[in-house]
Amino acid sequence: MATCTRSASSRGVLTSGRRPPSFRAGRWGVNGRWTAAGDEEIAACEGEIYALANEEFVIGSPQQLGEILFEKLGLSRKRRGKTGYSTDARVLQAIRSEHEIVPKIERWRELSTLIKTYLDVLPELTDERSRIHTTFLQAVAQTGRLSSTNPNMQNVPIRTPLGREIRGCFEAEPGSILVSADYSQIELRVLAYVADEPVLKEIFKRGEDVHTATASQVFAVAAEGIDPVMRSKAKMINYGIVYGLSDYGLADRLNIPREEAKEFIDAYLERFPRVASFMTETVEQAKLNGHVTTLWGRRRQIPELQARNYQVRTLGERLAVNTVIQGTAADIIKLAMVRCRRALSESESRTRLILTIHDELLFEGPPDEAAPAAELIEREMVGVWEREPPLAVDVGVGQNWLEAK
DNA sequence: TCTGTCACG
DNA sequence: ACGTACGTGACAGAC
Numbered sequence A: 001m002a003t004c005t006r007s008a009s010s011r012g013v014l015t016s017g018r019r020p021p022s023f024r025a026g027r028w029g030v031n032g033r034w035t036a037a038g039d040e041e042i043a044a045c046e047g048e049i050y051a052l053a054n055e056e057f058v059i060g061s062p063q064q065l066g067e068i069l070f071e072k073l074g075l076s077r078k079r080r081g082k083t084g085y086s087t088d089a090r091v092l093q094a095i096r097s098e099h100e101i102v103p104k105i106e107r108w109r110e111l112s113t114l115i116k117t118y119l120d121v122l123p124e125l126t127d128e129r130s131r132i133h134t135t136f137l138q139a140v141a142q143t144g145r146l147s148s149t150n151p152n153m154q155n156v157p158i159r160t161p162l163g164r165e166i167r168g169c170f171e172a173e174p175g176s177i178l179v180s181a182d183y184s185q186i187e188l189r190v191l192a193y194v195a196d197e198p199v200l201k202e203i204f205k206r207g208e209d210v211h212t213a214t215a216s217q218v219f220a221v222a223a224e225g226i227d228p229v230m231r232s233k234a235k236m237i238n239y240g241i242v243y244g245l246s247d248y249g250l251a252d253r254l255n256i257p258r259e260e261a262k263e264f265i266d267a268y269l270e271r272f273p274r275v276a277s278f279m280t281e282t283v284e285q286a287k288l289n290g291h292v293t294t295l296w297g298r299r300r301q302i303p304e305l306q307a308r309n310y311q312v313r314t315l316g317e318r319l320a321v322n323t324v325i326q327g328t329a330a331d332i333i334k335l336a337m338v339r340c341r342r343a344l345s346e347s348e349s350r351t352r353l354i355l356t357i358h359d360e361l362l363f364e365g366p367p368d369e370a371a372p373a374a375e376l377i378e379r380e381m382v383g384v385w386e387r388e389p390p391l392a393v394d395v396g397v398g399q400n401w402l403e404a405k
Numbered sequence B: 001t002c003t004g005t006c007a008c009g
Numbered sequence C: 001a002c003g004t005a006c007g008t009g010a011c012a013g014a015c
Helices: A025-053 A062-072 A089-094 A101-119 A161-167 A186-195 A198-205 A210-219 A228-243 A247-254 A258-271 A273-289 A310-346 A367-382
Strands: A013-015 A135-137 A147-149 A177-183 A291-293 A299-301 A352-356 A360-365 A393-398
Touching (some): A062 A101, A177 A310, A186 A228, A186 A273, A198 A210, A198 A273, A210 A228, A228 A247, A228 A310, A258 A273, A273 A291, A310 A367
Antiparallel strands (some): A352 A360
């Protein structure tokens, strides 16, 4: 992979270098059986869905699916888009218990997405060494992040059990090993710093689990009393704050009444008051200047703030706050890439940076170098930032990308 | 070509 | 009262 500094490419395009992660045909043979199983399960799903709907239709058409669910079967209509009622994953989740067809559709969606987008495509993109080469775009994402295309290596599945199988298909070259290093909750740490919020900073300085600690603050319950449901609500609130969520948005995502969502947000802002003032001050400044800047001076113009249209203007307000946080995190990982490459080179390491995914760096190198390389990488990533709260990095080593994570 | 959906962070 | 979470890229269906 070529190094990615801000001046690296005037055309804004970088291709990954000689050693991208491989997607091995051998391994694929094993998974060939799995894909066959996937195809069979999809076919079975289809049959069951048609039987429950009492007709055949194109399941992949949101229009036709909407007619079946909301007109023929009379299920609850949630959000609507430009052309009709939404049938997206959140809607299906909310109406899952209303009809047994819904879980079948959810399963069909999961299988068909993973097979069509990844399993059918990636093996076709391997080179003669079974390796895959992505292209990084440096001048697309408005926040300063890199993006990845053809194929997009920054959205390889991991969240579901099936998705994890796909992640595991990316293997180190024979005789090499992968080292994955990711920043832990980098955006929330950046928020704690830029907002100078003492309670949030303290959570990170103590090394506590930030979502559990937030749940404890918001719900006024001791950390020991926080169950997984409360923690996941707090996680939603934590990230929602970074993105500028509304009570309506939180209510929709947590499937709770709007009043309750409003109470959660109010409780959060009361417990972390400097986050509230950071948001209003950032928006105020952005309205005056017409732009925001990240900690390292990356600038984003936000013309939306001048719009007369309310919807566009409030979008501008969310962009202002989010760009400072996401953009600063992008600055940090770019600096980390430069530092890691330089330090590996100076120590005459044979370990190479092969992929960057917003808060994660992936390296490949000789197995006997993995331990010292992991130590070096962690040191360089943490060392980008000498502020409070500190950054934290999780490092893993493995033969494939799933094991390394 | 647009829209909806969904994969990741 | 408004409309309702940020940033991407890929795929399928509708027009």
